[in-house]
Amino acid sequence: MLKDEKLDFYQSSDQLSLNFPKMINVGVSVQIFAIFVSTSKQPKFQQAIKSIDTFYEKIIKKADKIQLATTYFQLEEILKAKKIAGLLSLEGAEALEGDLSKLRILHKLGVKIIGLTWNHANEVADGIMEPRGGGLTTFGKMVIDEMNRLNMIVDVSHLSEKGFWDVVEITRKPIIASHSNTRKFCNHPRNLTDKQIKAIIESGGMIGITFVKNFVANKDHATIDDLILHIEHIAELGGISNVGLGSDFDGATTLSELQDARDLDNLANNLHKKFPSHIVRAILGDNWLNYFKRAL
Numbered sequence: 001m002l003k004d005e006k007l008d009f010y011q012s013s014d015q016l017s018l019n020f021p022k023m024i025n026v027g028v029s030v031q032i033f034a035i036f037v038s039t040s041k042q043p044k045f046q047q048a049i050k051s052i053d054t055f056y057e058k059i060i061k062k063a064d065k066i067q068l069a070t071t072y073f074q075l076e077e078i079l080k081a082k083k084i085a086g087l088l089s090l091e092g093a094e095a096l097e098g099d100l101s102k103l104r105i106l107h108k109l110g111v112k113i114i115g116l117t118w119n120h121a122n123e124v125a126d127g128i129m130e131p132r133g134g135g136l137t138t139f140g141k142m143v144i145d146e147m148n149r150l151n152m153i154v155d156v157s158h159l160s161e162k163g164f165w166d167v168v169e170i171t172r173k174p175i176i177a178s179h180s181n182t183r184k185f186c187n188h189p190r191n192l193t194d195k196q197i198k199a200i201i202e203s204g205g206m207i208g209i210t211f212v213k214n215f216v217a218n219k220d221h222a223t224i225d226d227l228i229l230h231i232e233h234i235a236e237l238g239g240i241s242n243v244g245l246g247s248d249f250d251g252a253t254t255l256s257e258l259q260d261a262r263d264l265d266n267l268a269n270n271l272h273k274k275f276p277s278h279i280v281r282a283i284l285g286d287n288w289l290n291y292f293k294r295a296l
Contacts, residue, residue, distance in 0.1 A: 045095050092122065103146055211247045231271075
């Protein structure tokens with residue numbers, strides 16, 4: 001929506017994989033809206049502020065439709081009112097520009113989740129595609145401490161493996177990998193090792209299974225069945241209550257069977273072939289709700 005100011009989130013359109021009509025069509029009740037900070041020369045904090053302004057002006061302004069939740073109490077009240085709850089996340093802590101006061105400003109503006117890196121290095125840590133594979137910087141450790149104090153959620157998707165273990169060592173809160181799969185079934189650096197999965201489970205955290213085709217299977221035509229293998233594997237590792245959806249709609253190229261939110265029924269139907277109904281409900285949303293009860 002930043003690239004095309006004429007896009008209307010509330011109008012039926014195929015320009016977005018996820019919009020309000022599609023959310024209503026499949027019964028989405030909670031949605032995380034991600035601020036992505038690009039690699040352009042524009043100041044990173046300024047980019048984040050512009051994205052937050054777009055979120056408020058184009059999505060939250062119609063408060064009768066979607067409302068911002070920054071606490072679990074707010075989330076519960078929004079759902080009781082039969083409205084959709086929106087949570088605001090930041091993908092890439094380079095938006096902080098090495099300044100903790102900017103973290104606090106973003107928190108005051110409603111950001112509750114921060115993905116520490118995208119694929120490359122920033123002032124907080126190295127991303128997973130950074131060749132040196134460094135962990136948290138001194139500033140990065142300060143960010144984790146401050147996020148814990150502010151009751152913000154640490155997202156480790158895209159983070160280097162050393163950075164991941166640094167986070168596990170120092171955080172006092174349950175962490176998430178918002179959009180990552182398992183290396184067991186797709187050996188891509190962006191996916192999680194079994195050891196990482198177990199650490200997230202032990203923290204009481206969550207893994208959001210992503211529909212990005214390159215992270216689902218190492219083949220040309222990955223399917224929903226391939227995606228479900230990742231869910232089954234996390235369940236086998238003890239994480240049936242720690243796995244949910246992390247589609248990455250409008251962020252990357254997803255499976256042909258899961259190209260937009262309307263296709264979530266395809267996933268639900270396939271999950272019902274593998275799991276009992278209460279487990280399917282957990283994977284499709286209840287696990288995230290239970291996590292937010294613990295973490296927000």
